[in-house]
Amino acid sequence: MNQSYSTKVMEHFASPHNVGEIENADGIGKVGNPVCGDIMNMYIKVENNVIVDVKFKTFGCGAAIATSSMATDLIKGKTLDEALALTNDAVAEALGGLPKVKMHCSVLAEQAVRSAIDDYLRKTTGKGLQLKSDKDLHEHALAED
Numbered sequence: 544m545n546q547s548y549s550t551k552v553m554e555h556f557a558s559p560h561n562v563g564e565i566e567n568a569d570g571i572g573k574v575g576n577p578v579c580g581d582i583m584n585m586y587i588k589v590e591n592n593v594i595v596d597v598k599f600k601t602f603g604c605g606a607a608i609a610t611s612s613m614a615t616d617l618i619k620g621k622t623l624d625e626a627l628a629l630t631n632d633a634v635a636e637a638l639g640g641l642p643k644v645k646m647h648c649s650v651l652a653e654q655a656v657r658s659a660i661d662d663y664l665r666k667t668t669g670k671g672l673q674l675k676s677d678k679d680l681h682e683h684a685l686a687e688d
């Protein structure tokens with residue numbers, strides 16, 4: 544397993560894509576990892592079931608920033624279903640891999656996407672997604688450490 548950061552991770556950390564907030568976002572995802580205390584907020588704009596814009600604000604480690612950046616790139620222009628199919632492994636892979644102890648940061652990115660879509664669905668249909676609980680995230684983070 545890779546123990547150092549790939550060039551892609553460093554690029555996305557140094558110059559993250561899609562940073563910021565969307566005013567009047569259609570969905571807002573807010574997730575945090577109870578172990579490291581890092582927080583990720585994601586904002587989506589949805590038109591005809593497609594994520595036409597996405598931005599994020601991450602208060603966290605370099606890997607959390609890089610995975611947020613990559614996740615936003617990967618879901619922009621995608622349908623909600625396509626975005627929901629995004630896994631943390633796919634985000635990490637697109638970044639050229641992450642050190643094992645940093646894989647939990649990519650879980651935060653997957654959760655932030657799901658949380659933003661969940662918020663959008665709750666607002667538009669009254670029914671949200673089944674989200675992984677904080678407990679799952681906590682256990683995942685511990686398993687990776």
Ligand code: FES
Nearest residue numbers: 579581604607648
């Ligand atoms: Fe917390 Fe990376 S160390 S998300």
